[in-house]
Amino acid sequence: MAFINKSDLNKFKKKAGDLFNKTIDQHVNLAVTGLSRSGKTAFISSFVNQLITEGGNSQLDFFNPVHQRRFIAAKRVSQKHLHIGRFEYEKSVAAFEKSPPTWPEPTHGISELRLAIRYQPQDSLLKYATDSATLFVDITDYPGEWLLDLPLLNQTYEQWSKQTLALLEQAPRFEHAKQFIEKVNQIDPLVSADENMLASLAQEYTELLMYFRHQLGLSVIQPGRFILPGELVDAPILQFIPFTNFNCIDGNSYQNAGDGTFIGMLRARFIEYKERVVKKFYKEHFLHFDRQIVLADCLTPLNNGAECFDDLQLAINLIMESFSYGQSSLFSRIFSPKIDKLLFAATKADHVTPEQHSNMVSLLNQLAYQTKHKLNYDQIEMKTLAISSVKATLSGKGKHQGQEIPVIQGRQLHDNKLITLFPGAVPKRLPTKEYWDKNGFNYINFSPIESIEAHQSLPHLRMDQVLQFLLGDKLK
C-alpha cells in the first residue's frame, strides 16, 4: 500500500478536478446571424480563415492564445449534423483569391462548419498531462429573419394582424401595401375560404416583403420564413396573411369561426406556423447554441434614410428578444436557452475612416441599448464591436482645403474604380429628426481590396477581438 498524506490527497483531488473541468470544456457552439446582406458569409469565412491560416501573415494580437504563443493549429473537420448544409468555406475563400477579388455568394437558410483548434493550455497540470488540448467549435450560420419571428409566439393571430397592419399603414410601406390592404378589406372573413385565393394573396404579401427588404432596405420582415421558404415552398403553412379588417368582425364571430372560413383558416395557419416553423427552429437549433454573434450593417440603413434606420432599430429590438431571457421574458417561459455570450458587431467598419469607429460602436450600443441593459442584468455577457470581416479599404490621410483629413481608399463596388475619400461621419447617437433634415449619408460600397494567395490570411479589422471574446476563455 502506497503512502499518501491527507494534504497531498486534497491537492491531488483539486488538480484532478481542474483537469476534469478542463477536459470537459472542449466544445463550443457558435451561432452567427444577421439580416440578409449583413455580411454573414464574409464574417464566417474570415473567422475560419484567421484560425486556419494562423502563423502565416495573420494579425491576431488581441487573441490571447496567439499572443501567448499557445495556439498550435486549427483545421476544418466533419460537421456535427450531416443533414444540414455544409458552409461553403472553400468557395467563399476562392472568391477572395480571384483577381480582382469579389464578395462571396451569400448563404440561404442554415449551414454548418466544425473547426478543431489545437492549443497548449495555460494550466500547468494539463500542460504536463498532455502536450496539447483540442477545442471543437461548431459554427452555425442562419438567417437573422428567423429571429424576427420569435415575438409571434407571444401573439394571437389578431394581435399580430393588427400590429402588422399598423406597420403597413406607415411610410414607407403604405404606398406599396395600399392595394393589398384594399383587396383584403373587400373579403368577407366569415365565408368559406378559397385556398387558391389565399395562396395568391400570400404570394402578393410575400412579394411585398421582398420589396420591403430588397428595394426599400427595410429590416422588419414578418413572417421571416416567407422570404426564405426552403423546403416549405408551396406549403399552406406559408400561405397566410395578416387580416387587415378586424374592425368588421365582432369578437364572438371571430372566436366561433370554423377552420374552413377565411378568417379561421388564416388563424389556423398562423398557429401552425408558430408551432412547426418558429418553435421548431428554437428547439432544434437555437437551444443548443452557446454563443451568438449578431451582425448588423448600420451604414446602408443610414444611407436609406430615417424610416429605414428606425426599421433597423425595431428589427434589432425584435431580434434581441431572443437573448433577453430574464425570468419574466417570453423567451424563458417557452425555452431554456444557454447562450452566455453575445457579440453584437457593426460590420463594414472599414467603409468609414478609423476615427469614426468609436461612433459606430456608440451608435450600435444605442440601437441595442435596452437589450444590453437587460442582458447585463441577466448576466449574459454582451459586447459591441465595429469590425470588418474582410477589409476592403486602406486608411490614410488626405488634404482637403489645406487641412489634413482622414481618408480611405478602395475600389467602388459598382464600377471597380479606385477612389480615395472621406465617406462622412457616423452619428454617435440615434439621429433625431432635425439631424436627418440637415444631414444625409452617402457611404460607398467597396469591393474587397486585393486578392489573397491560397493559405494567406484575409485582412480584417478586430477579428482578433472577436476571437478573443468568443473563444478566449475556452482556450485557457
Added chain:
Amino acid sequence: MAFINKSDLNKFKKKAGDLFNKTIDQHVNLAVTGLSRSGKTAFISSFVNQLITEGGNSQLDFFNPVHQRRFIAAKRVSQKHLHIGRFEYEKSVAAFEKSPPTWPEPTHGISELRLAIRYQPQDSLLKYATDSATLFVDITDYPGEWLLDLPLLNQTYEQWSKQTLALLEQAPRFEHAKQFIEKVNQIDPLVSADENMLASLAQEYTELLMYFRHQLGLSVIQPGRFILPGELVDAPILQFIPFTNFNCIDGNSYQNAGDGTFIGMLRARFIEYKERVVKKFYKEHFLHFDRQIVLADCLTPLNNGAECFDDLQLAINLIMESFSYGQSSLFSRIFSPKIDKLLFAATKADHVTPEQHSNMVSLLNQLAYQTKHKLNYDQIEMKTLAISSVKATLSGKGKHQGQEIPVIQGRQLHDNKLITLFPGAVPKRLPTKEYWDKNGFNYINFSPIESIEAHQSLPHLRMDQVLQFLLGDKLK
C-alpha cells in the same frame, strides 16, 4: 318503461353496430407514385377532376357510386399537413384548358391534396339516419425514386457499393461511369478524408445518375434522393458515393477504419442517409398510406431498347419490395404498414390502339409478376390496369394495303402536327433477346388532344375503374 323484445333489441344492436362501422369508415389515405415522367401530375389532376366535375360530361360508368346515382358531389378541402406542399391542381387543369392544351408541369418532391366526397350510402339504415355521408380522401404525391431506396435498409455500405459497382460496370452505364470508377479507384480509402473532394465526387456521381435517368431513360437510380435533394442540397448526408475498390482493403482495416478516413466517412454518411432520409420517409409518410397507386410508363423504356426495359423491370422489383410485406420480408421487419390495396397502372394506354391494351396489362403483370404472387399470398389486393389519365388521342379504323387496321389520331408532342397511325404492337410478354433483335419500338409522344372548358371533365381511359378499385368499397 318502453316495451322492447329481445329479438328487436338484437336487431337494433346490429344496426347500431353497422352504423358505427359505417361512420368510422370515412377517411382514406391514397398515395400516388411512379418514376419521374411516369405521369403522376396528369394522373392526380384527372383523378380529382373526374370527381369534382362529376355530373357534367364525365364518363364514370364503372364507378359504382356514380353508376348507382349515389354520388352527390366532391370538392377540394384543406389538406391534412399544412407544412407539405399543396398539389397544384388548379395550375395543372389550367394547362389542359389552354388552347392548344399542354401537359402540366411535373411535381418535385412531395405534395398533398384532400377531397371531401359526399354520397348517399347504400345501407338503408344510414340512408334514413342522414341524407348523405362524406368520405375524406387524402392524396399524397411522392417520387417513385424514394421507394428505390428501401432495399438500402437491408444492406451494409459494402454490399451496396458492390451491387452498385456491378450495375455501373454493365452497359449502358459503363461507358459513362468508367472515368468516375477510375478516379475513385485511385483513392487510398484509409487516408484521412478530404470533404471537398468527397463533395465533388458526390456531385459527379449525382450527375451520372441524372444522365442515366434523363438521357439514357434508366430507372434504377440509387440513392434516389440524390436527384431530388430538396432541403438537403449541399448537406454532407448526400455527399457519399459507392466505393468501387473494395478489393483493395482487407476486412479488418475496413472494420477498424475511423469516421475520419475516406472509407469511414463514406460508410458513416451511408448509414446516416438510411436513418435520416430513407427511414424518415417511411415513418413520416409511407406508414400512413391506406392505398397505393404505382404508375409506370412501359412505352418509353420499350422505345429505348432492351437495356432500359430490363432496368425498368429491376426498378419495379425494387419498388415492389415496399409492398411485399410478408412476415419474412425486409419491410415488415422494420415497419408495420397498412396498405390493403395496390393499383399498378400502365399509363399512356391511349398512345397505342385499343386492342393492344390487354397486351399492356399482360406485360405489366409480367413485370410485377413475382410481387403480385407474393401480394396475393399476403392478401393485399393488387390490380393492374392500362389507363390514360388524360386522353391524347382518338382511336378509329384506317386502311393499310387494302386491309382495315386500328389507328389512333393525335398531335405529335414535338411539332404539334396532327397524325394518324398504327403505332405498333405491344409485346404480351417480357421481350426476349430474339424479339429485341427482330423488333424495334417507336411509340410517338402526343400532346393532349383538345382543351377542356372550365368545370369540364378530362377525357380518359379507365379512370372510372381506377376510382372503383380505390374508393368503391369506401363509398358503399
